[in-house]
Amino acid sequence: xxxxxxxxxxxxxxxxxxxxxxxxxxxxxxxxxxxxxxxxxxxxxxxxxxxxxxxxxxxxxxxxxxxxxxxxxxxxxxxxxxxxxxxxxxxxxxxxxxxxxxxxxxxxxxxxxxxxxxxxxxxxxxxxxxxxxxxxxxxxxxxxxxxxxxxxxxxxxxxxxxxxxxxxxxxxxxxxxxxxxxxxxxxxxxxxxxxxxxxxxxxxxxxxxxxxxxxxxxxxxxxxxxxxxxxxxxxxxxxxxxxxxxxxxxxxxxxxxxxxxxxxxxxxxxxxxxxxxxxxxxxxxxxxxxxxxxxxxxxxxxxxxxxxxxxxxxxxxxxxxxxxxxxxxxxxxxxxxxxxxxxxxxxxxxxxxxxxxxxxxxxxxxxxxxxxxxxxxxxxxxxxxxxxxxxxxxxxxxxxxxxxxxxxxxxxxxxxxxxxxxxxxxxxx
Ligand code: SAH
Ligand code: SF4
Numbered sequence: 093x094x095x096x097x098x099x100x101x102x103x104x105x106x107x108x109x110x111x112x113x114x115x116x117x118x119x120x121x122x123x124x125x126x127x128x129x130x131x132x133x134x135x136x137x138x139x140x141x142x143x144x145x146x147x148x149x150x151x152x153x154x155x156x157x158x159x160x161x162x163x164x165x166x167x168x169x170x171x172x173x174x175x176x177x178x179x180x181x182x183x184x185x186x187x188x189x190x191x192x193x194x195x196x197x198x199x200x201x202x203x204x205x206x207x208x209x210x211x212x213x214x215x216x217x218x219x220x221x222x223x224x225x226x227x228x229x230x231x232x233x234x235x236x237x238x239x240x241x242x243x244x245x246x247x248x249x250x251x252x253x254x255x256x257x258x259x260x261x262x263x264x265x266x267x268x269x270x271x272x273x274x275x276x277x278x279x280x281x282x283x284x285x286x287x288x289x290x291x292x293x294x295x296x297x298x299x300x301x302x303x304x305x306x307x308x309x310x311x312x313x314x315x316x317x318x319x320x321x322x323x324x325x326x327x328x329x330x331x332x333x334x335x336x337x338x339x340x341x342x343x344x345x346x347x348x349x350x351x352x353x354x355x356x357x358x359x360x361x362x363x364x365x366x367x368x369x370x371x372x373x374x375x376x377x378x379x380x381x382x383x384x385x386x387x388x389x390x391x392x393x394x395x396x397x398x399x400x401x402x403x404x405x406x407x408x409x410x411x412x413x414x415x416x417x418x419x420x421x422x423x424x425x426x427x428x429x430x431x432x433x434x435x436x437x438x439x440x441x442x443x444x445x446x447x448x449x450x451x452x453x454x455x456x457x458x459x460x461x462x463x464x465x466x467x468x469x470x471x472x473x474x475x476x477x478x479x480x481x482x483x484x485x486x487x488x489x490x491x492x493x494x495x496x497x498x499x500x501x502x503x504x505x506x507x508x509x510x511x512x513x514x515x516x517x518x519x520x521x
């Protein structure tokens with residue numbers, strides 16, 4: 093979501109004559125987009141910001157300036173702390189107000205030295221005022237839904253991104269068409285609770301994600317459709333049928349379970365049991381046997397016992413994941429779980445995380461091994477780190493590296509897989 097927001101901020105700045113640069117030394121303005129989801133992500137911004145203070149001071153000595161903007165959820169959650177800890181920040185904006193960047197810049201120019209902060213949840217959604225979207229590559233993000241009303245007891249999202257909001261189908265199709273016209277072949281639909289999308293269709297009726305995807309699939313240029321992140325208990329039969337019937341929907345699903353213990357799921361305020369989660373997985377696999385599954389896990393949620401943790405391990409052994417993201421529980425200020433007295437020791441969290449990741453890594457390794465010797469359609473969308481190599485991904489969202497010139501960049505081509513690991517496939521075009 094933050095990558096998408098950063099792209100949209102670039103779209104806005106382009107309308108003012110700015111261009112993107114990778115080199116801070118050339119920049120007239122630097123925007124930091126921040127994440128508050130875990131403490132580690134949140135603290136990073138203060139150390140990053142510190143690195144740019146000398147650059148701003150040097151610029152000012154030359155009689156010029158470097159405008160520093162901080163955007164995103166850290167600002168939303170800690171606006172006061174922000175202004176106190178980072179004195180040289182000019183503009184601080186929350187995730188729902190970045191469309192007002194032009195007017196804030198204007199204000200800044202008129203009232204030099206006055207710092208600007210905007211962390212409202214405005215009544216007119218930012219999507220109504222954003223400029224035309226432009227593809228930033230062959231694979232693009234498109235936010236269809238934002239915010240969350242679920243209030244999982246560990247999570248800051250409902251406080252930083254605000255209440256759940258679904259964009260209308262018309263608005264989304266307009267952006268999807270703009271992206272398609274400017275080079276997008278693969279579309280990743282985004283939402284904190286993406287499968288709960290319930291925007292209006294063109295007749296003013298409430299629609300659903302399966303119907304939205306059916307419409308997007310009619311755009312010729314869009315060859316691959318994905319969506320993230322889905323909430324397990326919102327996974328309807330219509331969505332399952334969509335995976336079976338619409339060929340452009342890729343066989344990959346990120347379906348975070350968080351924990352395999354029903355006691356912990358309840359304390360997390362997740363509204364499903366491990367059995368219900370497994371049931372969704374089984375029905376999905378029946379409808380679309382080639383589907384790859386990934387999940388998020390939190391270990392060491394307050395009061396998690398060895399037995400609770402073992403139930404998470406058991407669930408993982410049953411489901412078998414192609415990919416995963418696992419984290420130690422991080423107490424977030426203002427969330428109900430942070431106030432619970434039974435916090436788990438850091439050392440216990442570390443041991444559990446290592447055990448879980450060892451099992452998951454083994455599964456990812458086994459999952460990828462099945463592709464050895466097979467020929468798979470791969471969408472190449474960037475240069476790999478290694479000189480002369482390109483990086484792409486398969487329908488199941490597995491990374492593939494090949495030695496090739498740039499002629500296959502932004503194309504889908506068949507690759508014969510010659511080597512596999514837990515994270516990447518290697519092959520020949
Ligand atoms: N809406 C998605 C998750 C969005 S947050 C869902 O409900 O599944 C992305 C991931 O960050 C979560 O799935 C969770 O695993 C992790 N996360 C969120 N808050 C966390 C916290 N306080 N500590 C550790 N991990 C957390
Ligand atoms: Fe956070 Fe996801 Fe729960 Fe919403 S559903 S509160 S985004 S973890």
